Amino acid sequence: MQTGKLIVFAGPSGVGKGTLLRSLLDKHPDLYLSISATTRPPRPGEINGHHYYFVSRDRFETMVAEGQLLEWAEFAGNYYGTPRQPVERAIAEGKFVVLEIELEGARQVRKTFPEGMQIFILPPSEEELERRIRARGQDSEAAIARRLQRAKAEIAAADEFDLKIINDDFDRAIAALEAALFAVVPAGRVQ
Numbered sequence: 001m002q003t004g005k006l007i008v009f010a011g012p013s014g015v016g017k018g019t020l021l022r023s024l025l026d027k028h029p030d031l032y033l034s035i036s037a038t039t040r041p042p043r044p045g046e047i048n049g050h051h052y053y054f055v056s057r058d059r060f061e062t063m064v065a066e067g068q069l070l071e072w073a074e075f076a077g078n079y080y081g082t083p084r085q086p087v088e089r090a091i092a093e094g095k096f097v098v099l100e101i102e103l104e105g106a107r108q109v110r111k112t113f114p115e116g117m118q119i120f121i122l123p124p125s126e127e128e129l130e131r132r133i134r135a136r137g138q139d140s141e142a143a144i145a146r147r148l149q150r151a152k153a154e155i156a157a158a159d160e161f162d163l164k165i166i167n168d169d170f171d172r173a174i175a176a177l178e179a180a181l182f183a184v185v186p187a188g189r190v191q
């Protein structure tokens with residue numbers, strides 16, 4: 001049976017990772033997106049078990065203590081983590097499993113899954129990133145400031161990743177991601 005693959009998708013908050021991912025998932029049903037647990041409260045429209053598993057801090061700490069998380073990190077005052085079991089099962093079933101996580105989590109996964117592919121999505125510029133975070137209009141001023149500060153630290157670590165993709169032109173970014181994920185062979189070349 002074909003073995004699965006682990007793909008880490010990182011990049012600063014507001015860079016548009018989610019939109020790129022949704023488009024990839026629509027086009028490629030063979031991709032499996034891991035659903036994280038978080039202590040962050042749901043934003044309007046977010047559904048428990050679909051966007052995240054929204055849990056209390058106590059529950060999250062139990063998950064950590066019991067080794068239920070593949071990786072976890074604190075981000076802008078909340079915990080986020082990847083439930084281990086569904087990811088391991090999907091990989092065993094030969095699926096391409098995508099984790100959309102922040103930098104610290106990506107670093108942990110690099111140690112436990114060194115064969116995984118790590119992709120970093122960059123904004124066209126820091127000014128554009130700030131504009132996108134503000135345009136979302138979902139976070140308080142303090143949360144925006146924390147996210148921007150963290151974004152700068154994350155961008156500084158982009159070189160740690162296997163592949164960097166600038167999200168300036170949506171179609172071009174998608175094409176670059178597909179080429180990396182599915183190792184597109186140029187027409188006429190025999191492998």
Ligand code: 5GP
Binds near residue numbers: 037082101102103105
């Ligand atoms: P947001 O609150 O905007 O949904 O997510 C904040 C940050 O947490 C994003 O950079 C997102 O990629 C990251 N994140 C989401 N789920 C996880 C997770 O399971 N583990 C880690 N380490 N980061 C996560």
